[in-house]
Amino acid sequence: MVTIAELREQVRGPVIEPGDDDYEEHRRVHNFMHDRRPAVVVRAAATADAVAAVNYARANALDLAVRGGGHSVPGFGTCDDGVALDLSLVNNVFVDPAKKTARAGGGATWGDFNHAAHAYGLATTGGIISTTGVSGLTLGGGIGYLTRGRGLSCDNLVGAEVVTADGRILTANEHENEDLFWALRGGGGNFGVVTALEFGLHNVDTIYGGPMFYEVEDAAAVMACYRDFIEDAPEQLGAFFAWQIAPPLPFIPEDRHGDLFCAMVTCWTGPLEDGEQAIKPLRDAAEVRAEYVGPMPYPALNSAFDDLVPRGLQHYWKADYVRELTDDAIAAHIEHGKRTPVVNSTMHLYPVNGAAHRVGPDETAFGHRDAKYAAVVAGMWPDPADNDANIKWVRDYYAAIHPHSGTEGGYINFMSEDDAARAPENFGRTYERLRQVKAAYDPQNLFHLNQNIEPAS
Numbered sequence: 001m002v003t004i005a006e007l008r009e010q011v012r013g014p015v016i017e018p019g020d021d022d023y024e025e026h027r028r029v030h031n032f033m034h035d036r037r038p039a040v041v042v043r044a045a046a047t048a049d050a051v052a053a054v055n056y057a058r059a060n061a062l063d064l065a066v067r068g069g070g071h072s073v074p075g076f077g078t079c080d081d082g083v084a085l086d087l088s089l090v091n092n093v094f095v096d097p098a099k100k101t102a103r104a105g106g107g108a109t110w111g112d113f114n115h116a117a118h119a120y121g122l123a124t125t126g127g128i129i130s131t132t133g134v135s136g137l138t139l140g141g142g143i144g145y146l147t148r149g150r151g152l153s154c155d156n157l158v159g160a161e162v163v164t165a166d167g168r169i170l171t172a173n174e175h176e177n178e179d180l181f182w183a184l185r186g187g188g189g190n191f192g193v194v195t196a197l198e199f200g201l202h203n204v205d206t207i208y209g210g211p212m213f214y215e216v217e218d219a220a221a222v223m224a225c226y227r228d229f230i231e232d233a234p235e236q237l238g239a240f241f242a243w244q245i246a247p248p249l250p251f252i253p254e255d256r257h258g259d260l261f262c263a264m265v266t267c268w269t270g271p272l273e274d275g276e277q278a279i280k281p282l283r284d285a286a287e288v289r290a291e292y293v294g295p296m297p298y299p300a301l302n303s304a305f306d307d308l309v310p311r312g313l314q315h316y317w318k319a320d321y322v323r324e325l326t327d328d329a330i331a332a333h334i335e336h337g338k339r340t341p342v343v344n345s346t347m348h349l350y351p352v353n354g355a356a357h358r359v360g361p362d363e364t365a366f367g368h369r370d371a372k373y374a375a376v377v378a379g380m381w382p383d384p385a386d387n388d389a390n391i392k393w394v395r396d397y398y399a400a401i402h403p404h405s406g407t408e409g410g411y412i413n414f415m416s417e418d419d420a421a422r423a424p425e426n427f428g429r430t431y432e433r434l435r436q437v438k439a440a441y442d443p444q445n446l447f448h449l450n451q452n453i454e455p456a457s
């Protein structure tokens with residue numbers, strides 16, 4: 001047993017309990033569907049604080065929720081009556097331009113990361129939204145604009161510092177604790193608290209790209225064009241398909257604000273002067289009704305859609321990996337995409353190919369290298385009174401597309417709480433080996449508030 005007074009003595013960052021002024025703010029995570037009340041929130045200031053929080057939770061047999069950017073849709077970054085370990089103060093990013101690496105604290109967001117790396121004209125694969133955590137996103141795989149050219153975020157991870165369930169601080173990389181390093185690249189938050197992550201960086205500075213909006217009536221043509229083009233397109237091109245109700249932005253004609261469109265969002269990282277030509281096949285898929293395309297700093301594109309997903313919405317998502325995007329699948333997308341209920345909700349279809357396919361299927365724990373796309377039906381809306389209708393839209397959409405995807409699993413980072421039973425399919429071919437590594441580093445399953453891997457017996 002460790003007392004809360006002893007915990008406070010061991011921790012430099014704020015230790016927040018029910019009744020404290022800032023408890024309400026820090027007990028919650030990005031998805032306000034989760035209204036949980038931890039017994040204590042430890043806002044770690046350093047690795048030592050994470051060690052203290054892990055030891056406190058273990059010694060007192062309390063649930064332990066580990067929070068990086070807090071964006072988990074199932075709300076894994078908070079819990080009832082347990083310990084919420086919030087790493088958001090550990091968000092420094094140190095760039096080594098000579099080695100082209102960056103070391104990020106376990107609570108850094110992609111906004112923190114890109115801000116630091118862009119000063120040197122460098123970047124690595126991160127997510128689409130800048131407020132998402134580097135840790136949670138990378139540990140589950142990491143899909144973003146640079147996936148085709150530079151692989152998944154986890155493919156760019158070269159090392160990590162991890163606090164394990166027994167309170168040890170380990171280094172994981174190609175030479176030390178290799179099994180742990182393997183598992184961190186796709187196995188999610190199952191193996192310990194990741195207090196620092198080191199990435200390889202690439203020359204990505206000003207990109208050419210942005211969103212193009214087409215009429216819903218052209219969605220089948222746009223999707224088919226995307227499918228036919230993206231597999232063999234130059235790898236400097238990232239692009240994804242989306243449904244989007246037009247927000248009131250100046251680049252969209254005023255009389256179309258609030259109308260549903262389909263969109264292609266592009267990111268060309270090759271020579272700027274080639275950008276227009278690089279995205280032309282997608283531009284020519286149908287008439288573009290509105291666009292915000294041009295040269296822009298990579299972090300600007302990475303934060304362009306942040307306002308569509310502010311903290312405090314209700315989230316319910318479903319995900320699928322897709323082997324082939326068939327015509328029947330496209331028809332199902334159109335039927336349900338047309339009913340996109342609210343400006344924050346969408347379906348994104350991300351390509352998984354190029355550099356992500358050149359990493360061997362067992363080289364990392366990411367178990368779905370044979371997928372060509374990752375689809376996510378992302379329900380996000382402001383009012384809890386609308387929960388039933390919005391959840392139904394997500395479930396119906398998913399039920400319609402899933403039979404066409406050619407595979408069982410979906411991306412663990414896009415899964416909701418009720419997908420826990422699908423862990424073996426969602427982790428895919430690496431699941432059994434992940435269970436062995438889990439047994440070696442966390443046999444008691446202290447880290448169970450995540451897309452959980454059952455330790456091998």
Ligand SMILES: Cc1cc2nc3c(=O)[nH]c(=O)nc-3n(C[C@H](O)[C@H](O)[C@H](O)COP(=O)(O)OP(=O)(O)OC[C@H]3O[C@@H](n4cnc5c(N)ncnc54)[C@H](O)[C@@H]3O)c2cc1C
Pocket residue numbers: 029030065066067068069070071072073075076077087106107126127128129131132133134135136137138139140141142143144188189190192193194195309413414449450451
């Ligand atoms: C608005 C939005 C946009 C998104 N866009 C993308 C995208 O473009 N690409 C993509 O791949 N995914 C995307 N995601 C999904 C995202 O990858 C997951 O939600 C991810 O879990 C978020 O990481 P986080 O650190 O913010 O979350 P948290 O809620 O803090 O953590 C989520 C999980 O990761 C574990 N974890 C987090 N930090 C640590 C740590 N330091 N050590 C150990 N375990 C940790 C937790 O245990 C938990 O299981 C998006 C999600 C949202 C809500």
